[in-house]
Amino acid sequence: MSYPVDEKKLERVREIMERHHLDVLVARAPDNILYLTNYWTMKGYDLVIFPREGETTLLVIEPQFREAQRTAWNKDVRYFRFYDAKDPRPPMVRSTEMAVDVLRERKLDGRVGVELSQFSQICDRMVGEPTVYWQGYYDAFRSSCQEVVDAAPLLAEVRMIKTEQEIERMRLANELAAIGMEYARKNVKPGMKESEVAAMIEGHIHAAGVGYRDKVEMARAFTLVWSGKGIATFTATSHRPVIENEPTLVEIWVCADGYWTDLTKNICPGRLTPEYNRLLDQLLKIFSDGVACVHDGAPLAEIDRILRKGIDVAGYPGQPSHPVAHGVGARAHEPPYSHQAAPGRMRSGMVLAIEPGVYWEGGGGLRLEDNFLVTESGCEKLCTYPDDFRF
Numbered sequence: 001m002s003y004p005v006d007e008k009k010l011e012r013v014r015e016i017m018e019r020h021h022l023d024v025l026v027a028r029a030p031d032n033i034l035y036l037t038n039y040w041t042m043k044g045y046d047l048v049i050f051p052r053e054g055e056t057t058l059l060v061i062e063p064q065f066r067e068a069q070r071t072a073w074n075k076d077v078r079y080f081r082f083y084d085a086k087d088p089r090p091p092m093v094r095s096t097e098m099a100v101d102v103l104r105e106r107k108l109d110g111r112v113g114v115e116l117s118q119f120s121q122i123c124d125r126m127v128g129e130p131t132v133y134w135q136g137y138y139d140a141f142r143s144s145c146q147e148v149v150d151a152a153p154l155l156a157e158v159r160m161i162k163t164e165q166e167i168e169r170m171r172l173a174n175e176l177a178a179i180g181m182e183y184a185r186k187n188v189k190p191g192m193k194e195s196e197v198a199a200m201i202e203g204h205i206h207a208a209g210v211g212y213r214d215k216v217e218m219a220r221a222f223t224l225v226w227s228g229k230g231i232a233t234f235t236a237t238s239h240r241p242v243i244e245n246e247p248t249l250v251e252i253w254v255c256a257d258g259y260w261t262d263l264t265k266n267i268c269p270g271r272l273t274p275e276y277n278r279l280l281d282q283l284l285k286i287f288s289d290g291v292a293c294v295h296d297g298a299p300l301a302e303i304d305r306i307l308r309k310g311i312d313v314a315g316y317p318g319q320p321s322h323p324v325a326h327g328v329g330a331r332a333h334e335p336p337y338s339h340q341a342a343p344g345r346m347r348s349g350m351v352l353a354i355e356p357g358v359y360w361e362g363g364g365g366l367r368l369e370d371n372f373l374v375t376e377s378g379c380e381k382l383c384t385y386p387d388d389f390r391f
Contacts, residue, residue: 002038009165012158022052024049024113025112026103027050030258040258056076078102096136113149113150113154114138116138117153120333161349170373174261175384177205177221177261194239194248205219209256231247246364247280251263261371263370263371265387296346300337301341320356324356354370368387
């Protein structure tokens with residue numbers, strides 16, 4: 001989807017490049033290409049050359065050339081062959097060689113920032129084949145440039161604060177998540193398989209999301225679904241049945257044109273049991289207390305401290321085993337991360353996924369999770385689907 005150039009975002013990138021004396025950034029991670037150009041790569045073979053001064057150059061596989069020209073903010077879009085009858089090597093080798101040539105051509109081969117440290121695999125638009133790096137990629141720049149610097153942490157830092165355009169895109173993803181969950185709430189029935197619920201949500205969001213409000217070109221949802229005693233910490237969706245009067249928990253990521261949600265929502269066919277009513281009341285209070293500390297300038301560590309203290313007091317010490325607050329944006333999980341022993345402060349424009357959870361021995365439990373935009377005086381919940389699902 002074409003968006004106007006996000007000048008504020010690009011200015012921030014150039015400011016951090018200036019501070020670190022970088023002549024140019026070279027990015028291959030699909031989320032960073034999206035961030036710097038607005039082009040969402042299909043296969044993960046593409047590259048962007050983003051100079052501190054001057055025009056950005058985008059290198060894409062030949063079949064995506066027209067789409068890249070249509071959606072990218074920069075005018076200098078070049079293609080390399082996806083299949084080359086004379087060259088049996090993988091296409092990412094050709095894109096890397098082309099990038100090195102561009103750096104030489106534009107005399108940008110001085111101090112070059114490259115993503116040297118990726119802490120997770122990065123998905124392109126096809127999702128099923130995550131983008132990975134190989135040694136030759138790094139060697140190509142080290143051998144042809146005067147100095148290579150790790151740009152990954154610099155891009156992670158600048159990406160923590162979202163611009164108005166990014167927030168708008170994340171609102172769309174959250175709207176689609178709410179649409180999918182509401183559809184599931186109306187159509188879930190006891191005895192359905194967890195996998196049926198997952199397929200229902202994912203299919204509905206894909207159907208409703210492509211072309212949504214004439215603002216979304218591609219929307220996909222990815223879910224993990226557990227019901228009753230199947231609720232646990234990050235196990236796979238199975239053929240277990242949906243249980244009447246007990247929660248069916250949905251871990252739901254929605255990606256709308258490259259911007260993500262990370263949410264955990266619940267549905268219950270019937271009326272919650274007294275045991276689950278009690279747990280939900282406890283968790284809603286803990287969640288509310290944690291969210292209340294969120295505002296510009298507050299210590300990031302407070303979210304983790306408050307949530308874990310509340311869970312301890314509720315009788316579940318040491319839970320949960322997963323982190324309870326992290327950033328969301330062009331990835332479902334990105335910096336910053338809240339940890340009780342770590343420094344850092346919340347800043348206006350951050351979007352945080354906050355996710356307290358309690359899991360019972362032997363199966364069952366609850367997790368609540370929403371995405372919150374940090375503001376000067378507090379925060380804004382981005383998804384309208386309620387956390388108290390007794391409605």
